[in-house]
Amino acid sequence: MLPVYFISHGGPTFAIRGHSGSEVGAWDTVRKLGPEILSLNPDYIICVSAHWRSSNKILVSSFDGENPLVYDFYNFPRELYETKFHTNGSKSIAANIVSLLQKHGIDAASESRGLDHGVWTPLRVAFGNPHVQDTGNLDLAVPLIQVSLPQSDKMVDSYKLGEALASLRSQNVAIICSGMSVHNLKELKQAMSQEIKVAPYVEPFNSWLTDSLTNHYGLEALQKAETDPELQKLYLKAHPTPEHFHPVVVAVGAAKDGKAEVLHTAGSITLGWNIYRFS
Structure with a gap:
């Protein structure tokens, strides 16, 4: 059974090691994950990104041939x-x-949408050549x-x-x-100034998340951030909007009772850069 991974991808500048919008430890960790995953010889890879939330039904990118890229960022x-x-x-x-999703009672459909930067930015670090803008070759087999x-x-x-x-693993x-x-862009500019x-x-939320995952507390522990008044305050500071947190919830669901291991933890300004492997 193949592992599940959660990675903190930052913004598109994550691709540039040492950039102020990246984090060196997270970059180095993601860079090591590519060879690790490929050594498992997966038939294919699924990525769930914070930057694609669909209304009414779950959508699945569907292309024969090369995946287009979505440059969903500005300035x-x-x-x-x-x-x-x-x-x-x-x-x-x-x-x-x-x-498969439909068999599990989830309304789903195919969609001809390209890969957003929450996918291609970190995965080109993991699987491609992040030091070259365009290799001109297939970067992932x-x-x-x-x-x-x-x-x-x-x-x-x-x-x-x-x-x-989960069954696909x-x-x-x-x-x-x-x-x-942790992803609080609302306070980022002010914090930088x-x-x-x-x-x-940042550190308290990162620590709470790691404790919840590595001690196998599962969904019930994560949901306390929605119901416990004090924890909810921390959660809403760490995630004023939930889309960057929900991928870790997907990972917990896909991992079921699997062991979680923290591969990297760090904080910078109003961002948290934790990376986990679920076996």
Whole structure:
């Protein structure tokens, strides 16, 4: 059974090691994950990103041939808009994933949408050559399929998506969930102007998340952030909006009772960079 991964991907500048919008430890950890995952010889890779939330139904990227890239960011260095990450999709694999989700009672459909930066930015670090804008070659030999998050803000709905995908792990499929352990862009600019190195809520939330995952507390522990008044305050500071947290909930659902291991933890300004492997 293949592992599940949760990675904190930052923004598109994560691809540039040492950039102020990246984090060296997270970059180095993600760079090591590529060879690790490929050594398992997966038939294909699924990625769930914070940057694709779909209304009404779960959508699955469906292409035969190369996956297009979505440059879903603004006012970044020009080189990032010229960066490429060459991977292939598969309409037949996408159709199988849609069928699997439907069997689990999740309304799903195929969608001809490209890969957003929550997928291609970290995965080109993991699997491609991050020092070259465009290799001109296929950067990942196995198909890469993106699955959307549910529109719902309730953790249970993201967990159910992970549960539905879980059986694919025993069918030689790797699952990567891409978000942030802490993601507060609302306070980022002000924190930078005040030269705050790490906001006071980043480390406590990172620690709570690691404790919840590594001690196998599962969905019930995560949901306390929705119901416990004090924990909810911390959660809403760490995640004013939930889309960057819900990929870790998907990972917990896909891992079921699997062991969680923290591969990296760090905080910078109003961001958390934790990375986990679920076996």
